[in-house]
Amino acid sequence: MEERCIIVGAGHAGSQAAVSLRQEGYLGEIILIDDEADIPYHKPPLSKAYLKAPDASSLVLRPEAVYRDNSIELLLGAHVSTICVDDRKLALSDGRQIGWTDLILATGARARIPDLVGVGARGVVSLRSIADARLIRDMMAGIDNVVIVGGGFIGMEMAHSCSVLGKKVTLIEAAPRVLGRSVAEVVSTHVKARSRAAGIDVFTGVQVAAFEEKDGRIEAVRTVDGRRFEAEMVVLGVGAVPNVELAIEAGLAVDNGIVVDSHLRSSAPHVYAIGDCAIYNHHHVGRRIRLESVQNATDQARHVARSIAGRPGPYRDVAWFWSDQGDMKLQTAGLSFDADRHFTSGNPEENAFSVYHFQGTRLLAVDSVNRPADHMIARRLLAAGVSPTEADIAAGPQHLKQLASEKQPAPA
Numbered sequence: 001m002e003e004r005c006i007i008v009g010a011g012h013a014g015s016q017a018a019v020s021l022r023q024e025g026y027l028g029e030i031i032l033i034d035d036e037a038d039i040p041y042h043k044p045p046l047s048k049a050y051l052k053a054p055d056a057s058s059l060v061l062r063p064e065a066v067y068r069d070n071s072i073e074l075l076l077g078a079h080v081s082t083i084c085v086d087d088r089k090l091a092l093s094d095g096r097q098i099g100w101t102d103l104i105l106a107t108g109a110r111a112r113i114p115d116l117v118g119v120g121a122r123g124v125v126s127l128r129s130i131a132d133a134r135l136i137r138d139m140m141a142g143i144d145n146v147v148i149v150g151g152g153f154i155g156m157e158m159a160h161s162c163s164v165l166g167k168k169v170t171l172i173e174a175a176p177r178v179l180g181r182s183v184a185e186v187v188s189t190h191v192k193a194r195s196r197a198a199g200i201d202v203f204t205g206v207q208v209a210a211f212e213e214k215d216g217r218i219e220a221v222r223t224v225d226g227r228r229f230e231a232e233m234v235v236l237g238v239g240a241v242p243n244v245e246l247a248i249e250a251g252l253a254v255d256n257g258i259v260v261d262s263h264l265r266s267s268a269p270h271v272y273a274i275g276d277c278a279i280y281n282h283h284h285v286g287r288r289i290r291l292e293s294v295q296n297a298t299d300q301a302r303h304v305a306r307s308i309a310g311r312p313g314p315y316r317d318v319a320w321f322w323s324d325q326g327d328m329k330l331q332t333a334g335l336s337f338d339a340d341r342h343f344t345s346g347n348p349e350e351n352a353f354s355v356y357h358f359q360g361t362r363l364l365a366v367d368s369v370n371r372p373a374d375h376m377i378a379r380r381l382l383a384a385g386v387s388p389t390e391a392d393i394a395a396g397p398q399h400l401k402q403l404a405s406e407k408q409p410a411p412a
């Protein structure tokens with residue numbers, strides 16, 4: 001068979017992989033398959049701008065002509081039901097079978113649905129796709145009370161978007177702080193205070209017990225500590241689960257994600273996994289992690305395209321992320337899990353500051369609120385493997401930029 005690369009999933013990772021393969025000079029056939037009917041689109045605006053000013057055309061990742069001009073066959077509304085790694089074939093749910101020489105799994109993740117009484121009531125929704133966003137937008141038109149369950153990035157963004165639209169918003173987070181898995185405590189405290197000041201009722205350390213419904217429609221949220229919050233709509237923002245069923249059935253190694261090596265190769269030859277569905281050993285933290293971010297999806301896609309085009313190498317890109325919540329632009333560079341020391345630069349009271357996370361003297365990550373220049377410099381410092389001292393940070397961005405440029409990026 002002539003060379004053919006099939007990509008399952010046309011989200012941020014899959015769409016980028018298809019285009020990057022051509023940019024890297026791949027001459028074989030490329031087939032990009034997704035079970036959604038919409039042309040590949042940007043997901044971040046779904047919880048931000050889209051709800052406030054829905055314009056689907058601005059969400060399109062790449063115009064259709066890009067796929068056509070690059071001879072990328074786009075199969076939309078097509079679900080891949082099985083893959084067979086021995087025969088190098090996959091089957092679509094309409095019965096079609098297609099062979100490949102290389103396969104990229106970019107199946108993403110789906111919203112986690114908590115196992116709680118009443119979770120199936122009308123008006124209890126989650127947000128992952130453009131179809132979910134359309135449903136939420138339509139529902140919002142006739143309601144006043146929204147309860148958001150979960151104070152992670154999507155929950156916080158949704159809370160601010162609903163609040164701007166004039167809804168009464170209550171946000172319930174089970175952990176002691178919002179964004180607890182992702183940012184420094186000082187950032188969580190700041191976001192909670194600022195969100196409250198924006199009119200959002202934020203409760204932390206409060207666990208949802210059940211959803212009350214009337215005639216099949218959501219009416220209220222009950223919490224374990226006995227409170228009751230009226231709700232005409234509930235948005236679940238309690239995390240995502242990777243779409244790994246295809247990989248499990250095909251016998252690939254899976255552990256909270258499709259396990260890939262430093263080249264993003266799965267346990268089967270010629271099968272790669274990238275983006276939200278993949279778990280890999282991150283060289284910065286020295287253990288397996290699964291990231292859910294546009295950076296991770298697109299950088300891994302570029303990387304795997306280089307490998308397939310004959311230029312393999314270990315994936316070592318710096319992780320970074322952003323989130324827009326009301327008047328706060330949050331940006332994180334690096335991964336702070338193992339930090340034992342934190343240094344704040346700037347003033348939270350001015351709604352502009354950065355928190356530098358260290359393990360000993362080694363810089364691990366930087367969380368920034370409305371300090372985009374700090375974020376960009378942090379990415380450069382981390383890529384170059386440069387750890388500034390507190391005095392360097394206090395000396396200001398120009399000095400840090402200089403430090404970063406004095407050292408070449410760490411070898412790949």
Ligand SMILES: Cc1cc2nc3c(=O)[nH]c(=O)nc-3n(C[C@H](O)[C@H](O)[C@H](O)COP(=O)(O)OP(=O)(O)OC[C@H]3O[C@@H](n4cnc5c(N)ncnc54)[C@H](O)[C@@H]3O)c2cc1C
Binds near residue numbers: 008009297323
């Ligand atoms: C509302 C929202 C806001 C976000 N905001 C931000 C942000 O501000 N910043 C940031 O960095 N990240 C953000 N993210 C996360 C980011 O969008 C994801 O990390 C990114 O979309 C992951 O890309 P992916 O290609 O791995 O997965 P996805 O974009 O989820 O794409 C996977 C695709 O695979 C398809 N698929 C799965 N299984 C099959 C199958 N068997 N057959 C055919 N097709 C299949 C799915 O339908 C889906 O279209 C946000 C996510 C959401 C949902």
